[in-house]
Amino acid sequence: MDLFPASFVFAIHTHALELSGSSYEAGRLLGSRLASVPGLKKRFSSGFPGFGLTQFNQASQCFRRWCPGLTQELAGFADALGCAPEQVLYYGMTWLTPRCSHLALLPSMTASGHPMAARNYEFNDEAEDFTVIKTRITGKYTHIGTSVLGIGRDDGINEMGLTVTVSSSGFPVGPLPEMRRPAVAGLQFWAVVRTLLENCRDVKEALSMLKDMPVAYNLHRGGCAREAGYSYYHLNRQFSAVLGESVGSYIKKRRLSHAARELVYTERRVIDIALDHGFESGEAFSRAFKAVYHTSPACYRKKRLDVIISQKPKADQHLLAHLTDSLTVRPRIVEIPDILTAGLRDRTTLRNNQIPQLWTRFLDLVPQIPGQLPHGRGFGICESCGEGNTLYTMSDDLPFSEVVSVEVSSMSVLPPPLVYKTIPGGKYAVFTHTGSLKSLPLTYQYIWGTWSLTTQEKLDGREDFELYDERFLGFYHPDSQTDIYIPVQ
Numbered sequence: 509m510d511l512f513p514a515s516f517v518f519a520i521h522t523h524a525l526e527l528s529g530s531s532y533e534a535g536r537l538l539g540s541r542l543a544s545v546p547g548l549k550k551r552f553s554s555g556f557p558g559f560g561l562t563q564f565n566q567a568s569q570c571f572r573r574w575c576p577g578l579t580q581e582l583a584g585f586a587d588a589l590g591c592a593p594e595q596v597l598y599y600g601m602t603w604l605t606p607r608c609s610h611l612a613l614l615p616s617m618t619a620s621g622h623p624m625a626a627r628n629y630e631f632n633d634e635a636e637d638f639t640v641i642k643t644r645i646t647g648k649y650t651h652i653g654t655s656v657l658g659i660g661r662d663d664g665i666n667e668m669g670l671t672v673t674v675s676s677s678g679f680p681v682g683p684l685p686e687m688r689r690p691a692v693a694g695l696q697f698w699a700v701v702r703t704l705l706e707n708c709r710d711v712k713e714a715l716s717m718l719k720d721m722p723v724a725y726n727l728h729r730g731g732c733a734r735e736a737g738y739s740y741y742h743l744n745r746q747f748s749a750v751l752g753e754s755v756g757s758y759i760k761k762r763r764l765s766h767a768a769r770e771l772v773y774t775e776r777r778v779i780d781i782a783l784d785h786g787f788e789s790g791e792a793f794s795r796a797f798k799a800v801y802h803t804s805p806a807c808y809r810k811k812r813l814d815v816i817i818s819q820k821p822k823a824d825q826h827l828l829a830h831l832t833d834s835l836t837v838r839p840r841i842v843e844i845p846d847i848l849t850a851g852l853r854d855r856t857t858l859r860n861n862q863i864p865q866l867w868t869r870f871l872d873l874v875p876q877i878p879g880q881l882p883h884g885r886g887f888g889i890c891e892s893c894g895e896g897n898t899l900y901t902m903s904d905d906l907p908f909s910e911v912v913s914v915e916v917s918s919m920s921v922l923p924p925p926l927v928y929k930t931i932p933g934g935k936y937a938v939f940t941h942t943g944s945l946k947s948l949p950l951t952y953q954y955i956w957g958t959w960s961l962t963t964q965e966k967l968d969g970r971e972d973f974e975l976y977d978e979r980f981l982g983f984y985h986p987d988s989q990t991d992i993y994i995p996v997q
Contacts (some may be wrong), residue, residue, distance in 0.1 A: 524590060524639070524640050524641075524642075524657040525538070525541065525639065525640075525641045525642070525791045526641070526642045526643075526644075527641060527642070527643045527644065527645075528643075528644040528645075528646075529644075529645075529646060530580070530645070530646050531577035531578070531580040531581040531584070531645055531646075532580045532581065532583060532584035533584060534581055534584070534643065534644075534645055534774070535580070535581035535582055535583065535584030535585035535586075535588070535659070535936065536584035536585065536587055536588045537584075537588075538585055538588075538658055538659070539552075539584060539587065539588025542587045542588075542589065542658065543588055543589050543590070549589055551597065552585075552589060552596065552597050552598070552657070552658060553586070553589040553590075553591035553596060553597070554595070554597060555594070555597070555600065556594040556597060556599070556600025556601065556636075557600075558600075559594070559603075560594070561594060562774050562776075563600070563603055564593070564599055566595035566603065566774075567599050567602065567603035568593075570603065570694070570722065571699075573703070574695065574703065574707045574717075574721050574722070575641040575649065575695070576707070577645060577700055577867070578659070578699070578702075578703070579593075580966075581659060582596055582598060582599070582644075582659065583787075585598075585658070585659065590653065591984060593604070595972055597657055598657045598658070598659050598660065601657055601696065602657075602660065602695060602696040602698065602699045603695070603696075607870045611625070611626050611627075611674070612624070612625045612626075612996045613625075613626075614848055618655070623671070625663065625665075625671050627654075627662070627663055627672050627673060639654070639655045639658070640652065640653070640654055640655075641653065641655050641661075642656075643706065647704055648706040648707060648917065649666040649667050649668055649705065649706050649707070649708075650666065650667040650706075651664050651665065651666035651705035651706055651710070652664055652665060652666075653665065653672075653701070653702075653705060654719075656698040657698070657960050659702070660696070660698030660699055660701070660978045661698055661701045661702040661705060662674070662698060662701065663701060664701065664702075664705050665705070666705045666706065666708075668709050668710065670704070670705065670708055670709065670710055670711065670714065672704045672714065673699045674697045674700075674701060679951060681975075693938035694721075694722030694723050694724040695721065695722060695723055695724060697723070700718070700721065700723055703717070703721075704718070706718060715844050716959065737961070744983070758958075760796065761787045763786050763787075764785070764796060764797060764800055764801075766785060767781050767782070767785045767793070767797070767805075768797075768801065768808065771805055771807075771808055771809040771832060772809060777789060778793070778806065778809075779793075780803050781793075781805075782794075782805075793805065807892075826947055839937040839938050839939045839959070839994070840937075840938050840964070841935065841936070841937055841938075842935070842936055842938055843933070843934065843936075843997070844931075844933050844934070844936060844993075845933040846930055846931065846932060847887075847915060847930065847931040847933070848915070848916055848917070848918070848919070848928065848930055849887050849889075849911075849913035849914060849915055849916060849928070849929050849930070849931065850877045850879075850880075850913055850914060850916045850922060850926055850928050850929070851870060851889075851911050851912050851913025851914065851926065851927065851929060852866060852869060852870040852873060852911070852912055852925060852926060852927070853891075853909055853911045853915070853925075853927050853929070854866050854909070854910060855908065855909055855910075856908065856910055857908070863888065863910055863912070864983075866910060867888075867912050870912045870913075873923075873926060874914060876922075876923050876926065877914060877916065877920050877922070877926060878916070878921075878922075879916040879917045879919075879920055880914055880915070880916055880917075881914075881915050881916065881917055883978065884913070884914045884915040884916070885914070885915045885975060885976060885977045886913070886914050886915075886975075886976035886977075887911075887912070887913045887915070887931065887973050887974065887975060887976070887981070888909060888910065888911075888912050888928075888973060888974040888976070889910065889911040889912075889913065889929060889971055889973040889974075890908065890971055890972055890973065891909035891910065891911060891971055892907065911927070911929045913929055916928075927946065931971070931973060932970050932971075932995075933993065934968075934970065935995070935996050935997065936993040936995055936996065937963070937965055937993075937994045937996050938991050938992070938993055938994075939955060939991070939994070940949065940989055940990070940991055940992075941989065941990045941991075941992060942987070942988070942989050943985075943986050943987075943988060944983065944984045944985070944986065944988070945983050945988075946983075946991065948990070951992065952992075955992065955994060960994075965996040965997070966996060966997045967994070967995065967996055967997070968995050968996065969995075970995035971995070972992065972993060972994050972995060973993050974990055974991070974992055974993075975990070975991040975992075975993060976990060977991075
């Protein structure tokens with residue numbers, strides 16, 4: 509007697525493929541196999557609702573940075589299917605913007621003495637490929653694993669023995685209407701798993717690659733606390749002590765920071781951006797946005813501001829170590845008089861930083877400066893970019909003026925190209941950076957990404973500057989100290 513009625517009997521069709529060659533060749537081979545089945549061809553090349561050229565360009569840029577070779581594979585895939593790359597379903601399902609279970613056994617727990625990983629798939633056969641693919645991309649590690657959308661991987665193991673699998677709390681996170689919106693824009697997990705398998709030799713390399721990779725997830729404060737091994741109350745207290753704000757505030761501002769960049773770099777409707785970043789309405793988004801950026805989302809977009817605080821850094825281990833060892837996270841407030849300096853001015857950008865070269869040129873000219881004070885102080889002055897905005901309220905590619913100089917007693921005739929520069933007196937918040945100037949960007953990330961958003965001090969339009977005195981022991985010296993002056997009212 510049958511254990512199940514006929515109506516309960518079903519079959520799941522599985523497949524096995526082997527892909528090899530260049531990334532493009534592997535993608536074209538997979539596309540050719542799918543193109544021979546009309547239903548599969550239509551499924552994989554039908555595009556995705558709401559996924560257009562803007563999102564395609566964003567996804568492609570992210571792939572080129574974090575998933576090397578994937579754009580070439582997708583190009584071959586699209587060519588074989590006879591469609592445009594942006595029509596490939598993989599793009600729309602993998603690039604997420606804010607809008608299972610498995611187990612692992614250690615060698616000591618298995619009869620063979622080898623580690624084991626197992627996964628239970630709760631989806632039906634229409635939601636999963638149920639295809640095991642062995643992939644040999646030229647110049648990358650060979651790996652075998654279960655596929656998602658043909659190219660992505662649920663999990664797998666590579667030739668070096670690295671095994672990657674994923675569990676997701678609050679899944680499904682994705683772009684479909686019935687799915688939860690991620691808290692952070694970035695890559696769906698199956699692109700991450702695939703990238704780690706073919707590019708990483710071991711766990712250390714995988715963790716290093718993951719460190720800054722934009723992985724889309726549904727962030728939850730209680731989950732953060734459990735992962736850290738603390739109660740939420742204790743985690744929040746420790747978090748606030750180091751970063752100067754609560755976990756909830758940090759999460760909200762990271763969501764706002766991603767939203768701010770979308771306002772500038774996309775043409776999406778404000779309401780769509782608001783909903784995708786976890787806000788229940790346009791009004792709630794506008795209130796939260798104004799509280800941080802002191803302007804409305806519409807005005808922010810119109811002026812095309814790209815504030816450095818919109819690039820709020822991740823609170824990773826490297827940043828936390830920097831905050832505890834190399835920076836005074838709570839500045840001292842001082843009043844200073846006008847300071848007369850003489851130095852050299854030039855233009856640069858944040859992305860193409862020419863300030864070290866400017867200092868090198870300036871030091872050769874220092875002997876020509878009259879009226880220098882004994883044991884005089886050096887200054888690096890970021891001049892205003894116009895309209896009352898300092899460097900750190902503008903984009904990475906906006907040219908700005910920097911003056912590097914020394915303190916002088918009075919004005920005289922200066923040989924060109926040297927110039928005089930007066931630092932206006934008044935009230936400043938002073939941070940002290942300790943160690944190599946190579947890590948100075950982390951200090952500025954904290955100042956403009958955390959402190960400026962939480963301080964009760966009101967910033968004004970004067971220029972911020974760096975002060976170098978007898979405590980400065982050289983660019984790379986671990987005990988060197990540099991003061992950073994931020995003007996406040």
